[in-house]
Amino acid sequence: MPDAIVIKQLAHTYRGGAPVLHGLDLTIAEGEFVGLIGLSGAGKSTLLRCINGLITPTGGSCIVLGEAVEKMPESERRLLRRRIGMIFQEFNLVDRLTVLKNVLIGRLGYLPTLSSCLHRFPASDVSLARECLAQVGLTEFEGRRVRDLSGGQKQRVAVARTIAQGAKIILADEATANLDVLTKDEIMDLLKDLVRDTGATVLFSMHDIALARRYCTRIIGLKNGAITFDAAPDQLDDAAVADVLARAEHGAMK
């Protein structure tokens, strides 16, 4: 399998803050389902945001789908981001818009600015968005406003949005943290099917160790901005978990 993400000596320090990432090296192949575990403040979100170029790292390199993100100007990053879906803990949908519109937001990167800002979408994109909604089981909700949905339904809309993007890589930032046990499984199953059907790569930051063991093909432990564990889920024993989640005496804690 070709590499989806190659990270070399990645380091990042927020302006006026302590270093968050310290020289990370990481290679993720296409089709992997990677769980990223670690305490809050360990640098998980920062790592994900370096990969899609929302953050420019202060050191090192992220080569995503063969291109070095940190070297790209914003216009090129936009083109790359179309192929990288992102789902969030807080869902981050546009609450006042309909479910269908929120899925269509995944097509914005492919559309001309003027017509898309007038909320005009080509018929082909609308039918694609409907297929994506069918895939996550929300067909009958397309005309509903997002704010009237439950948490699990909202997250399924977010998954449909990344499918509509045609994403090759899906970054999930604690995307199941606000959901109940059964709904967590629904979302994970959707992502697992997506990996199987489209060969997409998933990088999922999470706190739920049991969930990570069940769904991921590989688990990475991040502690104080460095990788301290990287192996298959069956090797993540309780001692390894305790080590990753141990609070260091001098960490990059907030």
Add this chain to the structure above:
Amino acid sequence: MKIIAMLSRLVGFLALAALIVWSFVGMEIDRAHLPTGVAAGFSFVGRMIPHGKADFRYDLSLRDQIMQPLLDTIQMAVVGTVAGAIMAFPMSFFAARTSVFPRSLSAAIKSYLNVSRAIPTIVYALIILSAIGLGKTAGSIAIGYVTFISLSKLYAEALESVSQGPIDAVRASGGNSVQVFVYGMMPQVFPHYLATSLYSFEYNLKDSFIVGIVGAGGLGAQLLDSIHEFKLLDTGVIIALLIVLVNVVDYCSYRVRAVFS
């Protein structure tokens, strides 16, 4: 530290209590004359209300006199609100504390807005009247300027309360800055913009009465004249119209806000 915090809170509380007591004592309410005063007040209001057919016929006869100034009042409020809102829209982006423009620009604009807001509309009306003369144009400009100032501030506050989440999501799926603005920000601020603009229109209807008093057009002049000339039936009609107008606008704005919430 705790003691200092407690002491400063106590001083603040005592100062507030002193202010309230001083204000009420300053009223110099004459208790002996209170009953006759209240009775006089009621009789004043009573004489605004028509009694009998003749009074009603008189009220109706005012129609021609009052209709034009009433329409002027509505026009002033509409023009002032629309012009003020249109100017406030771009201004609010510079006034808001966001990551786009430097903080010093926002601070400078906000202090300008605060200074301008402290001055009542009637003062602006007087200044503009002396520049361009009597009439509703002066009133519209004064109301438009005050609307521009207050909406700039309120719009900016709405922008500052926007949540970053949807903005990140639209950016992360490949949207450009215009698309981020239209899909990530506008849906969040639009209901606030609409509600504050409609509220400002209601407020402007009342303001356009006030500026009329100094001769900037509208019903305000008629209102003041009727009181001075003791034509209290006229006063009653004008006040009734104001009550109806403000409530109709309030109801309409409620319905509009419900649709666009």
